[in-house]
Amino acid sequence: MSSAPGISFARGAPSLDILPRDELVAAAERVLRADPAGAFSYGTSHGYLPLVEWIAAQHGLDGEQVIATNGSMQADAFLFQLMVAPGDLVVVEAPTYDRTLLSLRGLGAELLAIPLEDDGIDVEALAGALDAGARPKLAHIIPNFQNPAGCTLSPDKRRRLLELAEAYDFVVFEDDPYIELRFEGETLPTMLSMDRSERVVYASSFSKTVCPGIRVGYLAGPAEVIAAVRKIATNTYISPSMVAQAIVAEFCRSGLMQTSIETVKGALHARRDALSEALERDLPDASFVSPQGGYFLWAELPEGSDVDALTDAAGERGVTFVKGSDFLIEGGHSSLRLAYSGVTPEQIDTGIGRLADAYRSLA
Numbered sequence: 563m564s565s566a567p568g569i570s571f572a573r574g575a576p577s578l579d580i581l582p583r584d585e586l587v588a589a590a591e592r593v594l595r596a597d598p599a600g601a602f603s604y605g606t607s608h609g610y611l612p613l614v615e616w617i618a619a620q621h622g623l624d625g626e627q628v629i630a631t632n633g634s635m636q637a638d639a640f641l642f643q644l645m646v647a648p649g650d651l652v653v654v655e656a657p658t659y660d661r662t663l664l665s666l667r668g669l670g671a672e673l674l675a676i677p678l679e680d681d682g683i684d685v686e687a688l689a690g691a692l693d694a695g696a697r698p699k700l701a702h703i704i705p706n707f708q709n710p711a712g713c714t715l716s717p718d719k720r721r722r723l724l725e726l727a728e729a730y731d732f733v734v735f736e737d738d739p740y741i742e743l744r745f746e747g748e749t750l751p752t753m754l755s756m757d758r759s760e761r762v763v764y765a766s767s768f769s770k771t772v773c774p775g776i777r778v779g780y781l782a783g784p785a786e787v788i789a790a791v792r793k794i795a796t797n798t799y800i801s802p803s804m805v806a807q808a809i810v811a812e813f814c815r816s817g818l819m820q821t822s823i824e825t826v827k828g829a830l831h832a833r834r835d836a837l838s839e840a841l842e843r844d845l846p847d848a849s850f851v852s853p854q855g856g857y858f859l860w861a862e863l864p865e866g867s868d869v870d871a872l873t874d875a876a877g878e879r880g881v882t883f884v885k886g887s888d889f890l891i892e893g894g895h896s897s898l899r900l901a902y903s904g905v906t907p908e909q910i911d912t913g914i915g916r917l918a919d920a921y922r923s924l925a
């Protein structure tokens with residue numbers, strides 16, 4: 563084991579130095595004094611209403627089309643509970659967020675894994691599967707700066723997915739916690755905003771823009787779906803944390819949200835640059851597409867590389883990452899996900915130097 567301080571490329575979480583700590587403390591103080599009844603009571607499964615209304619306004623929706631939850635993980639879990647029964651077919655991206663795979667497997671879903679390309683899911687491969695008889699209930703899509711691959715779904719593919727959803731009668735679950743974290747290129751319209759046939763259910767989160775510990779996320783979509791999700795939510799917890807949601811509401815109301823997003827984006831941009839440069843310099847065998855935003859870079863090592871062994875060798879040098887195979891039903895054995903959200907450019911330089919040393923030790 564290395565005695566040097568550990569460097570983690572494993573966790574998709576921001577480092578403490580880029581979180582708006584003082585601003586959150588001040589927002590908490592203000593809102594808890596201004597609205598003790600709203601913040602300290604049970605509330606309803608809808609969530610803290612000023613926050614629900616703020617979210618609805620951001621998306622041009624009615625409040626009835628939004629539910630605020632304890633993190634977007636909870637939103638995902640409620641939607642899956644509502645829509646997925648054992649044996650149901652669900653489309654997932656390959657690779658995709660490991661927790662999505664775990665949740666869907668836990669519910670007994672059959673998974674139809676469709677490969678990702680540099681501009682998002684291979685929609686024509688999906689069209690082929692549908693044409694051949696696949697009948698999914700739901701397609702889980704992470705459109706922006708995908709976790710783990712870092713890629714973004716192109717506008718044409720967004721349109722095509724909606725066409726397929728309508729033609730084959732499935733719901734698109736747009737899981738979008740990274741949308742605000744674009745540091746290059748133009749923001750693309752959400753599929754929720756493009757949807758004309760009430761087929762999109764959208765989730766996002768304040769974990770990646772405000773802080774993960776606050777555990778506030780949401781689901782937005784057709785009012786009937788949200789009403790059904792609210793029933794599950796009421797039976798699960800009566801209401802989410804009103805204290806946490808009140809703080810986020812005050813944070814958004816007072817304009818601090820935008821400042822926080824700018825801080826996080828600036829840091830992520832510098833970290834992405836540091837990571838790309840360090841990989842090119844120290845680990846030229848790794849190929850990758852540089853993400854235009856978000857937290858993650860997906861690196862592929864030459865075919866036949868043993869990422870299991872690399873995990874151990876890197877661990878001995880105090881460096882962690884997540885193996886590509888954790889994000890796939892099969893394959894991914896020569897890939898790795900590197901999260902650059904929680905490490906400074908200096909740590910990135912040191913960490914990639916150590917990772918490269920670990921890689922060479924296996925040659």
Ligand SMILES: Cc1ncc(COP(=O)(O)O)c(C=O)c1O
Nearest residue numbers: 574633634635659709767769779
């Ligand atoms: C694609 C995706 N969905 C959902 C989540 C869960 O986020 P939250 O902290 O809002 O529960 C994450 C977190 O990493 C994620 O990457």
